[in-house]
Amino acid sequence: MESIIDYGHGIVAIDSGFVRPRLAAVHCIVEDGRAALVDTATNSNTTTVLAALAARGIQPEQVDWILLTHIHLDHAGAAGALARLLPNARLSVHPRGARHMTDPSRLVVGTVAVYGAEETREKYGDILPIAPDRIVEVNEDSVLRLGTRTIRVLDTPGHARHHVCYVDEATGHIFTGDTFGLSYRELDNAGRAFVLPVTTPNQFEPEAMHESVERIAALRPEAVYVTHFGQVRDVSRLAADLHRLIDAFVAAARSASGAGTIRHERLKAALSTLLEDEAQRQNWRLSGDAMRELLAADIELNAQGLADWLDKQNP
Structure with missing residues (x-):
């Protein structure tokens, strides 16, 4: 797939296609038939991510982790949607960000303050919450x-x-x-x-x-x-x-x-x-x-x- 860049060592970049090509990567690490995603891009790109995983021989249930670097929506916007599609994946996030993953309403308000309501909806769609028992706080x-x-x-x-x-x-x-x-x-x-x-x-x-x-x-x-x-x-x-x-x-x-x-x-x-x-x-x-x-x-x-x-x- 053109959306996959293979760096060896089980590491690839998936070009999410967010806004334009080569703007936002979802990195993937594969080891022993298990996978972790680093950042998620946005809701509109979940199909691209799943197709890239399938191209690497990874089924949704083989993804163990969604590793968020931080919760800005170009990095974490699809976390909730992907959590629903990847049944075994746990989400790791800094403690300051965890509450915004279980209740993203304030995160959306902050994003609207930067981009405006119309652009936020167009770029990011509906930000879905994640159940607390699937979140691992890391520091x-x-x-x-x-x-x-x-x-x-x-x-x-x-x-x-x-x-x-x-x-x-x-x-x-x-x-x-x-x-x-x-x-x-x-x-x-x-x-x-x-x-x-x-x-x-x-x-x-x-x-x-x-x-x-x-x-x-x-x-x-x-x-x-x-x-x-x-x-x-x-x-x-x-x-x-x-x-x-x-x-x-x-x-x-x-x-x-x-x-x-x-x-x-x-x-x-x-x-x-x-x-x-x-x-x-x-x-x-x-x-x-x-x-x-x-x-x-x-x-x-x-x-x-x-x-x-x-x-x-x-x-």
């Missing part, structure tokens, strides 16, 4: 079993206070959700990947993000898997870029802090300029209008998150 150093494989949990705030990462002990690879940024394949040049911080509302905390990125890099994984999108290597280089860019995003936010009613537009303009400079510096495959079009939604959401962070600094 730092929780250990999960998938057949003979061990998956260890890291508590990694910065993007969100309820964000965790999953370390596959068989490979040392790490599934990082949004903590290690986003890395769109369209920007790759000659096999060289690039990363950008994800500062979407409403729990961006730069110091915590720095610490989480440093923790991931300190484990020296050969590869990490970002939800947006797929496997990246050369982790130490990318971590250094993330540290530099987190500071650059914060500086851009502070530069717009006194702009009043035009702050949001000024923040977006500052981020666009910053990213154009980064495209030239790093020789991205896309720059100019093509780059801005690809990153338009991210610029908008990152600007919202930075504005929210500014407001918390100066209540």
